[in-house]
Amino acid sequence: MVYNSFKNFSDPFTIKDLSYCYEKIFLIRYFEETILSLFSKGRLNGTTHAYIGQESNAVAVSSCITNDDVIFSNHRCHGHFLSFTNNPKDLMAEMMGLESGVCGGRGGSQHLHFQNFFSNGVQGGIVANAVGAGLAEKKNKSGNIVLVFLGDGTLGEGIVYESLNIASLWDNPVLFIIRTLIG
Numbered sequence: 001m002v003y004n005s006f007k008n009f010s011d012p013f014t015i016k017d018l019s020y021c022y023e024k025i026f027l028i029r030y031f032e033e034t035i036l037s038l039f040s041k042g043r044l045n046g047t048t049h050a051y052i053g054q055e056s057n058a059v060a061v062s063s064c065i066t067n068d069d070v071i072f073s074n075h076r077c078h079g080h081f082l083s084f085t086n087n088p089k090d091l092m093a094e095m096m097g098l099e100s101g102v103c104g105g106r107g108g109s110q111h112l113h114f115q116n117f118f119s120n121g122v123q124g125g126i127v128a129n130a131v132g133a134g135l136a137e138k139k140n141k142s143g144n145i146v147l148v149f150l151g152d153g154t155l156g157e158g159i160v161y162e163s164l165n166i167a168s169l170w171d172n173p174v175l176f177i178i179r180t181l182i183g
Helices: 015-040 055-062 078-085 088-095 127-139 152-156 158-169
Strands: 070-073 117-119 146-151 174-179
Touching: 015 055, 015 078, 015 088, 055 078, 055 146, 055 174, 070 078, 070 127, 078 088, 078 117, 127 146, 127 158, 127 174, 146 152, 152 174, 158 174
Parallel strands: 070 117, 070 146, 146 174
Antiparallel strands: none
8 A cells, every 4th residue: 555655756746746636636525525425324433524625735745745754633634644545445444433444443533543644533632742753753863754734723722832832842843734714
């Protein structure tokens, strides 16, 4: 399985590179629409929060990292997961509560762990973990970065500001990606 196939993009992007990006964006949108349909029919285990309208965020970010970088996501993690892992089958199984899922059907839509990908449904709950992982990468001198995806709704959580401060003070290799809704 390819964890992150973007790292071999040419510089500058070619039409082939852009076509791959559009395919990833389409995959994420199609997956999310399928999830919403299944959820409305009661076929999913637990709840779900769609990533519709944000697909290009995950695809753009994943084009800039390597397989060894670490990703922390939030309750809208499907797009991030699909962009980084290319693994819709196991994600779908997870969301349906099947043993063949990413976490054996126990994590559902919001609590995933797969390779270097982690998610948590608690607002801001994963941010401090990302800072700790950044410190570990720094101490190990790995050269890897840690990415953490947040929505603007999480900016009301105190743990976010504490984490931003600590990451800055410790000069951690953490990239905070904050999605905002305009309008």
